[in-house]
Amino acid sequence: MLRSARDVSSKPAVTIYEIAKHVGVSPAAVSSALANRHVERRLSADTVRRIRVAARELGYVPNMAGRRLRSHRSATRQFDLAILTSFEAPLPLVAQVLRALQRAVDAATTEHTRYDVAIEMFHAGRLREKPGLLNADRYHGVILTNTLPVDDEFLADARLPYPVVILGRRIPRYCCVLESPDAVGRRAAELLLEQGCRKVAVLHGRQLTYTTSDRLGSFTRALRERGGADPIDLSCDGLHPRDGAAALADYLAKHGEIDGLFAVNDSLAAGAYDAIRAAGRKIPDDIVVVGIGDYELAEYLDPPLSTVAGANDAMVAEAVPMLFRLLRGDADLPREVVVVPPVIRRRSTERR
Amino acid sequence: MLRSARDVSSKPAVTIYEIAKHVGVSPAAVSSALANRHVERRLSADTVRRIRVAARELGYVPNMAGRRLRSHRSATRQFDLAILTSFEAPLPLVAQVLRALQRAVDAATTEHTRYDVAIEMFHAGRLREKPGLLNADRYHGVILTNTLPVDDEFLADARLPYPVVILGRRIPRYCCVLESPDAVGRRAAELLLEQGCRKVAVLHGRQLTYTTSDRLGSFTRALRERGGADPIDLSCDGLHPRDGAAALADYLAKHGEIDGLFAVNDSLAAGAYDAIRAAGRKIPDDIVVVGIGDYELAEYLDPPLSTVAGANDAMVAEAVPMLFRLLRGDADLPREVVVVPPVIRRRSTERR
DNA sequence: CTTGACTGCTAAATCCATTTAGCGACGCTC
DNA sequence: GAGCGTCGCTAAATGGATTTAGCAGTCAAG
Numbered sequence: 001m002l003r004s005a006r007d008v009s010s011k012p013a014v015t016i017y018e019i020a021k022h023v024g025v026s027p028a029a030v031s032s033a034l035a036n037r038h039v040e041r042r043l044s045a046d047t048v049r050r051i052r053v054a055a056r057e058l059g060y061v062p063n064m065a066g067r068r069l070r071s072h073r074s075a076t077r078q079f080d081l082a083i084l085t086s087f088e089a090p091l092p093l094v095a096q097v098l099r100a101l102q103r104a105v106d107a108a109t110t111e112h113t114r115y116d117v118a119i120e121m122f123h124a125g126r127l128r129e130k131p132g133l134l135n136a137d138r139y140h141g142v143i144l145t146n147t148l149p150v151d152d153e154f155l156a157d158a159r160l161p162y163p164v165v166i167l168g169r170r171i172p173r174y175c176c177v178l179e180s181p182d183a184v185g186r187r188a189a190e191l192l193l194e195q196g197c198r199k200v201a202v203l204h205g206r207q208l209t210y211t212t213s214d215r216l217g218s219f220t221r222a223l224r225e226r227g228g229a230d231p232i233d234l235s236c237d238g239l240h241p242r243d244g245a246a247a248l249a250d251y252l253a254k255h256g257e258i259d260g261l262f263a264v265n266d267s268l269a270a271g272a273y274d275a276i277r278a279a280g281r282k283i284p285d286d287i288v289v290v291g292i293g294d295y296e297l298a299e300y301l302d303p304p305l306s307t308v309a310g311a312n313d314a315m316v317a318e319a320v321p322m323l324f325r326l327l328r329g330d331a332d333l334p335r336e337v338v339v340v341p342p343v344i345r346r347r348s349t350e351r352r
Numbered sequence: 353m354l355r356s357a358r359d360v361s362s363k364p365a366v367t368i369y370e371i372a373k374h375v376g377v378s379p380a381a382v383s384s385a386l387a388n389r390h391v392e393r394r395l396s397a398d399t400v401r402r403i404r405v406a407a408r409e410l411g412y413v414p415n416m417a418g419r420r421l422r423s424h425r426s427a428t429r430q431f432d433l434a435i436l437t438s439f440e441a442p443l444p445l446v447a448q449v450l451r452a453l454q455r456a457v458d459a460a461t462t463e464h465t466r467y468d469v470a471i472e473m474f475h476a477g478r479l480r481e482k483p484g485l486l487n488a489d490r491y492h493g494v495i496l497t498n499t500l501p502v503d504d505e506f507l508a509d510a511r512l513p514y515p516v517v518i519l520g521r522r523i524p525r526y527c528c529v530l531e532s533p534d535a536v537g538r539r540a541a542e543l544l545l546e547q548g549c550r551k552v553a554v555l556h557g558r559q560l561t562y563t564t565s566d567r568l569g570s571f572t573r574a575l576r577e578r579g580g581a582d583p584i585d586l587s588c589d590g591l592h593p594r595d596g597a598a599a600l601a602d603y604l605a606k607h608g609e610i611d612g613l614f615a616v617n618d619s620l621a622a623g624a625y626d627a628i629r630a631a632g633r634k635i636p637d638d639i640v641v642v643g644i645g646d647y648e649l650a651e652y653l654d655p656p657l658s659t660v661a662g663a664n665d666a667m668v669a670e671a672v673p674m675l676f677r678l679l680r681g682d683a684d685l686p687r688e689v690v691v692v693p694p695v696i697r698r699r700s701t702e703r704r
Numbered sequence: 705c706t707t708g709a710c711t712g713c714t715a716a717a718t719c720c721a722t723t724t725a726g727c728g729a730c731g732c733t734c
Numbered sequence: 735g736a737g738c739g740t741c742g743c744t745a746a747a748t749g750g751a752t753t754t755a756g757c758a759g760t761c762a763a764g
Contacts, residue, residue, distance in 0.1 A: 009460065009464065015719095016721065025743075026745080027720090028723080037723095044742065044743090061492065064432055064492070065421040069418055069721080070489075070748070075365055077365040077413040091446075095443055098439070113413075114483060118471060119472075120468075120471075121469070136414070137423050137751095140416070241648060241651065270652035296592065296619060297593065300623065301654070329408055368752095378713070378714045379751080380751095383753085384753090394713080417749080419750080419751055420719090421750080422753085
């Protein structure tokens with residue numbers, strides 16, 4: 001097979017020294033040829049060709065650490081920062097964090113201090129498999145968000161050897177920035193009860209994050225405290241609008257009535273709009289709807305969607321300076337900052 | 353000032369050797385203390401303390417390249433891949449690229465070959481200022497997207513010393529994956545003319561990317577070819593729904609009529625919905641609306657928004673394997689792949 | 705007084721790629 | 735045949751951190 005001649009991915013890696021030995025030249029020659037410096041270094045065309053062929057055959061992949069070490073301007077401090085989030089999470093919060101972080105970094109950059117910011121992702125629930133997470137050789141500091149409970153357990157037991165700020169979760173021994181754990185559910189319940197709703201449902205994804213559990217729990221508690229019935233639990237296959245539409249349509253077709261709906265994000269709420277419309281009900285007169293997150297398009301649904309905004313702005317505004325303080329090594333840091341989410345009232349909760 | 357005692361960011365960086373000299377111990381001791389290995393290496397508590405104090409005072413920042421070089425399991429090939437995009441760009445495409453890339457990477461990972469994928473961002477129009485872009489010491493390969501024309505010019509003149517796939521632009525000497533440059537505008541024009549529109553407007557951001565120019569140009573050309581009048585040009589301050597709403601409301605208030613609207617993305621279209629509704633018109637009967645991009649919530653606007661989908665799926669499906677082929681060093685690569693965007697017809701373009 | 709254990713530290717090798725200085729061979733000139 | 739230039743390549747130093755092997759010195763046990 002032609003393929004196997006080139007498929008070296010399961011063989012051990014090679015360095016320029018091995019290529020050099022293989023070709024019968026010095027490592028210097030190999031380096032020069034592979035960096036396209038062969039003209040100024042006066043290597044013969046044939047030597048260059050033989051080196052290139054060997055590099056391909058052996059599956060040479062340059063070691064960036066080696067290169068960077070060598071080319072590093074030694075008077076410069078370099079901070080490598082990362083935002084770690086799960087693939088499955090929505091990106092707006094991450095983008096917000098990134099922008100805030102970049103602003104801070106732009107301001108802190110000097111002649112002798114540089115920063116590098118990247119977003120890296122892990123599979124939700126499999127944070128522990130993320131390579132290099134437990135090593136001290138990758139990041140100078142990290143903002144970590146969108147973990148699942150199993151990730152949080154892993155973190156609680158692990159010790160990451162660099163500064164970490166956790167966004168949106170409370171995990172022992174870490175610096176955490178989170179929204180007031182029960183504010184979201186409580187505010188949503190208040191909005192619905194205020195409009196006179198008596199029979200409400202919650203719409204959520206099947207997989208519950210800590211945050212979502214908190215929100216649902218506090219929603220139920222707030223309903224009870226104010227004399228309402230427990231909510232009807234509608235679980236969706238995913239977090240896409242179509243999942244919300246399907247779950248609610250199914251319920252409406254089979255069981256009948258609700259007069260209020262709390263969706264754990266605005267996408268599910270948008271899907272619910274569709275199901276409600278299809279069932280011939282009106283928002284908010286027949287069913288009052290509240291979402292979470294204030295997605296960009298929430299205002300442009302018909303009627304505009306009321307939403308308990310995840311307190312993203314405020315969280316980001318706390319998390320970024322906190323990371324910098326950790327990097328600086330400030331000892332007297334608050335371990336936990338709690339912010340309170342605002343409520344954005346629109347017509348989906350304004351009965352006449 | 354207390355602050356200046358610690359503010360070392362503008363002084364040259366230090367290494368463990370300098371700390372060692374400063375404290376009067378060996379670099380080995382410094383390394384052990386800073387890596388929290390002092391117990392097993394039997395350093396005295398006082399030595400550890402003095403090292404820590406010196407490290408803080410001198411503003412020590414570990415050099416990750418040095419660490420990684422040392423700790424690298426030498427049998428492992430490591431590829432560092434990045435998706436480079438601008439801060440100002442919408443994220444859905446980037447997220448899609450990332451997921452596809454990660455899938456490919458997960459499949460290609462073996463015992464001796466590892467991959468690292470990150471999203472990195474640059475300020476739109478200032479790609480040239482991105483540090484390390486021209487060095488060969490950061491990335492093994494890159495997918496680059498959401499550039500502005502000035503970035504494209506920079507790229508056309510530059511030579512990036514690693515494999516690059518450009519997404520959504522055509523730049524000489526690079527491997528590019530892009531949508532058919534005039535298909536989007538043409539399809540949008542066809543949709544509007546088909547519904548009998550005679551007086552149409554385009555809604556776009558003030559800053560025109562290459563892609564947007566192409567789309568607007570081909571839209572105008574297609575209208576002309578089919579005997580329509582040139583579109584009315586509505587320029588918005590930004591790309592947020594509220595910018596679209598403002599621009600269209602302004603136009604409707606002052607000048608009066610249109611019967612068709614082409615918005616260069618679904619966010620602007622959503623804003624336009626609002627302005628149209630506020631002006632007492634109906635979609636699609638008074639004004640037919642077409643967007644671009646098929647955003648998640650487009651289907652849930654009222655009426656559901658027709659959209660010429662940026663051919664993201666198809667582009668991503670081409671770009672990721674192309675990057676891998678470049679990494680493998682395949683010589684016979686197509687320089688350019690053009691994909692054709694699909695049209696998603698919904699009720700915003702279905703007059704009765 | 706010898707042996708062994710322990711304490712607290714250091715010297716030197718190592719990771720990988722790049723670059724500078726320079727070596728040997730050859731051909732040419734005078 | 736001495737001097738010079740060119741060609742094609744190599745040896746060795748370099749970048750920063752980590753780790754292994756081991757060196758002095760002290761103390762206690764035998």
